[in-house]
Amino acid sequence: MLKVNLAGYNIDSAVVEKMKKEGWDGKNNISPETISAAYARISRDPRPVDELRADAREEVDKARKSNENIVFKMGHHSVAEHAYLNFDILGLSRFAVESLEEARLCAYTEKSQRYITLRGDYVTPDEFTKEEKKIFMAAVAVQVEAYKTLFPVLHEYQRSKNSGMLQTKTGQNVVEGWAKEDARYVLPLATECQLGFSCNARNLEHIIRKLKYSPFEEVRTLAKTLYDRAVAVVPSLIILSDPDAFRKQFGAEVSDGLLRDGKVRVEKAVKKAGVKTSGPGKIFNAVRLVDCTENPEIKIIAAMMHTSTGNMYADCIKSAVKLGTKGRKAFFVEIFKGLNAHDSLYREFETVNFVYEIIMSSSAFGQMKRHRMMSMTKQDYDIRLGYTIPPAIIETKQVDIYKRAMDAGESAYKKISKIHPEAAVYVLTNAHRRRVLVNANLREVYHIARLRMDGHAQWDIRDISGGMIAETKKAAPVAAALACGKDVFSETYSKFMKG
Numbered sequence: 328m329l330k331v332n333l334a335g336y337n338i339d340s341a342v343v344e345k346m347k348k349e350g351w352d353g354k355n356n357i358s359p360e361t362i363s364a365a366y367a368r369i370s371r372d373p374r375p376v377d378e379l380r381a382d383a384r385e386e387v388d389k390a391r392k393s394n395e396n397i398v399f400k401m402g403h404h405s406v407a408e409h410a411y412l413n414f415d416i417l418g419l420s421r422f423a424v425e426s427l428e429e430a431r432l433c434a435y436t437e438k439s440q441r442y443i444t445l446r447g448d449y450v451t452p453d454e455f456t457k458e459e460k461k462i463f464m465a466a467v468a469v470q471v472e473a474y475k476t477l478f479p480v481l482h483e484y485q486r487s488k489n490s491g492m493l494q495t496k497t498g499q500n501v502v503e504g505w506a507k508e509d510a511r512y513v514l515p516l517a518t519e520c521q522l523g524f525s526c527n528a529r530n531l532e533h534i535i536r537k538l539k540y541s542p543f544e545e546v547r548t549l550a551k552t553l554y555d556r557a558v559a560v561v562p563s564l565i566i567l568s569d570p571d572a573f574r575k576q577f578g579a580e581v582s583d584g585l586l587r588d589g590k591v592r593v594e595k596a597v598k599k600a601g602v603k604t605s606g607p608g609k610i611f612n613a614v615r616l617v618d619c620t621e622n623p624e625i626k627i628i629a630a631m632m633h634t635s636t637g638n639m640y641a642d643c644i645k646s647a648v649k650l651g652t653k654g655r656k657a658f659f660v661e662i663f664k665g666l667n668a669h670d671s672l673y674r675e676f677e678t679v680n681f682v683y684e685i686i687m688s689s690s691a692f693g694q695m696k697r698h699r700m701m702s703m704t705k706q707d708y709d710i711r712l713g714y715t716i717p718p719a720i721i722e723t724k725q726v727d728i729y730k731r732a733m734d735a736g737e738s739a740y741k742k743i744s745k746i747h748p749e750a751a752v753y754v755l756t757n758a759h760r761r762r763v764l765v766n767a768n769l770r771e772v773y774h775i776a777r778l779r780m781d782g783h784a785q786w787d788i789r790d791i792s793g794g795m796i797a798e799t800k801k802a803a804p805v806a807a808a809l810a811c812g813k814d815v816f817s818e819t820y821s822k823f824m825k826g
């Protein structure tokens with residue numbers, strides 16, 4: 328008979344501390360490790376899972392030993408995914424957040440620069456010399472001042488342009504948000520953020536191992552702090568992040584190989600291949616589709632035929648080709664029937680991929696990086712790529728103040744980068760740009776379109792996602808026909824279905 332137990336859930340650590348203080352069943356046995364240990368035994372121990380859990384709970388030390396053996400000796404690493412942790416992270420720079428959020432299978436919720444007025448709190452990189460700190464702080468002061476000047480001007484502009492929205496509190500907040508999100512373009516990447524970050528112990532171990540080799544002091548400190556907080560509750564599941572503990576326990580060295588020097592190896596390989604850095608190349612503002620699966624619509628249909636017929640893939644391809652253009656359109660019309668704005672597309676849409684090259688502001692990057700079901704690789708921020716200017720800055724004739732903030736950042740960047748070429752980036756702004764490669768399957772492209780082309784989305788990411796969809800439609804006009812923002816889904820759907 329079916330039986331489902333709620334085996335555990337996130338509890339606020341203050342509650343856990345209170346339980347410990349009050350002597351919850353007399354033992355210090357509150358740890359998510361017991362769940363991992365119990366589940367690890369499922370494969371070999373015939374007892375019901377809830378009994379295994381009760382057993383693990385009784386003796387945390389035994390559960391830890393068992394995790395160490397099963398996870399690290401036997402290599403059954405996925406067991407660590409059953410233990411989940413939540414972290415409040417405060418006072419981390421907007422730039423360091425980028426390093427943390429490279430890890431995909433985690434949850435993040437950041438302080439929005441749209442909904443909260445920024446006070447100009449920022450992180451000063453520890454690696455800077457006294458002289459560099461002076462240069463850095465002077466530039467940041469100009470940027471913060473520009474933010475404070477621009478915000479009321481932009482707010483007034485948005486209020487007069489959208490006076491119809493001012494009748495309600497929600498409308499007023501939205502209008503104010505538009506002003507804030509444009510003003511923040513002048514703020515430095517050093518701006519402090521706060522976020523909620525949740526992940527399982529396996530991810531956490533990887534994140535700590537990776538971040539501790541970051542070239543940035545702040546990021547290395549984050550790695551250490553995450554380790555210090557987590558080791559108190561899940562020591563057996565993050566042991567690879569502590570080479571000393573691992574050596575003591577298993578008598579072997581942790582090889583951090585590519586985590587430690589992967590970047591250097593790539594640079595060496597590129598150098599050996601004789602490729603020279605030729606500068607930023609052509610600077611374009613549009614999204615470019617640089618690669619995609621050949622005949623994507625045939626491939627999607629073939630994948631669907633494969634799922635539903637039991638035929639071989641090669642035969643499905645032949646059948647999809649045989650359908651011809653008209654037949655394929657009819658196929659898509661059929662499978663799209665009943666689709667609504669909140670549905671995700673069929674899994675078979677994941678069989679085709681699109682690669683886009685995009686030059687984007689740091690602001691847009693901050694949003695794009697949150698889409699975890701795609702691969703995004705990035706170049707460093709590069710002042711030769713220029714910076715993005717919000718249209719409202721031009722319309723309110725605030726370009727001079729805006730440029731002053733950019734110039735202050737770039738001038739400080741050039742000075743600091745003579746000694747600290749990497750950490751100098753902290754003084755660049757949310758408007759500065761980098762070039763990225765985005766590789767996404769069509770199912771994720773649809774998801775990005777729904778959220779980011781929508782009227783609620785911020786204009787910069789809306790432009791970029793609009794560009795991605797325009798390019799995608801050139802390669803897959805029918806399969807991508809319903810990729811649009813949530814707000815126009817209904818009319819797009821009706822139009823497509825009619826003809």
Ligand SMILES: Cc1cc2nc3c(=O)[nH]c(=O)nc-3n(C[C@H](O)[C@H](O)[C@H](O)COP(=O)(O)OP(=O)(O)OC[C@H]3O[C@@H](n4cnc5c(N)ncnc54)[C@H](O)[C@@H]3O)c2cc1C
Pocket residue numbers: 432433434435436437438439697698699700774778779783784785
């Ligand atoms: C208008 C707007 C305002 C926003 N404001 C904020 C804000 O103030 N602060 C902030 O931090 N973020 C904000 N975001 C970002 C938002 O919360 C998402 O992180 C971001 O849009 C990525 O989308 P996603 O999580 O749906 O999907 P993706 O990461 O693109 O993944 C695609 C889909 O895969 C599934 N998926 C992926 N990973 C997981 C997982 N770990 N667990 C379960 N399912 C998963 C989900 O079905 C998801 O929809 C905002 C986004 C929008 C559009």
